[in-house]
Amino acid sequence: MSLELIDVHKSYPTRFGRKVVLQGAFGRIARGEKLGILGRNGSGKSTLVRMLGGVEAPSSGQIRRSMTISWPIGMMAGFQGQLSGADNARFIARVYGRNTEKITDFVADFSELGDYLRMPLMSYSSGMRSRLALAVSLAVDFDCYLVDEALAVGDTRFGRAFAAKIERSGLILVSHSPSMVRRLCTRAAVLDHGTLTFYDDLDEALATYNAL
């Protein structure tokens, strides 16, 4: 079970010419691995996340998945503002064929939203939104969790639950923050000017990234 990049190219048109995100990337992430992908602002991290998550297709080449990969953790992927938190959780449960009651119980317990769980999402504060989104992301099991950018995973309730979760499965963390990669990952890759380079040694990757 793995995620494989085979000669992946990606570029898209902008007003000032074509933006190249990847030119011929190869790589393999096995199940259970914790990979960090480091990139400066504007290097195309978000596009890479969308490609790994399967929303956006490469311009050419192949991304082969033989394990389940989450949507970016904490992202309200497909959540509806008019629906309640519980309705959104039930929707996700149905899409992934999970027991709706189990998932809503987990979300209620984890998000600590109380009665707000039955209120429309648009009435939530941003803190409540992120608690809901994190709870729903963790309620469904995946072989590999995809994380885009800074996620508050310190010594919080979420941080501990998240750490336990990725201990059992894998992680792809796309970030500009070396400290977060050091804390959570065992391997890293650097995205720079269309080149994605994998390093087996974490320190080497971080040194390369810091020298950019």
Added chain:
Amino acid sequence: MSFRDEAALILRGARMQRRVIGALIIREMHTRFGRHYLGYAWLFFEPMLLGTCIGLVHLLRDSPSAFGPFEFYAVGYVMYFIFRGILNRASSAIPMNISLLYHRTITLPDIFFARHIIETASVTGVMLLLFFVLYVINGDFPENPSKVALAMIGMALLSQGLALLSAAATAAVEGIERGVHAITYLVLPICGMFFLVEWLPDWLQELALYVPMVHLFELLRDGQFGSRFRAVYDLSYVAAWILVSHLLGLAALRITRQRLGLE
């Protein structure tokens, strides 16, 4: 892979798709109408109101030969509402639901199928209500309800094929959705809602039968009061439209899917 493995794989895929479409239907219903009973009532009320208005206008204006103008136009308009409802909403389906695609089991066609099932089911409800009312008022009931049902299914499928195409076109060229809205109204006078083919002069009959919807309206009226006029329709012609529009529409959506996310 053996035949059995392949069959099992297809079966699993079908089950997953049913699950996803079911989830989408519930989500769409809650979103569109809120969790209020009044919201669900609106689903029926909109086509019912418009259908009744059209029926009443014609009741006052004229009386098409052998049948009551109300049941002719109101029922016709309700069926037209399938077309309008499905096609008008097609262009917003992708932009409104793009983040759903992070859940990789959800495909673009699933999003459309779910919406179209809701649209068709609600119009079917209105149709049943309308027939019930007509029955209570003047004891009239469709002579052949299965022909009416077939016409509605045909209309839903034809609209679906065209909706897939128009959604893909809108994704490729911004602004096309305005044209699609206009088309749903421009189609009104030629779609067969306001006439029977036998009322037209010969040369116009031939032209009218190029419009696939004319055949469906003829089938609808054949089911309603077939013994009172000579219905003209060719279902294989409609089937060809449905098939071709689905093939082109699904292929176009595939291309759309590949290009999605490019900003």
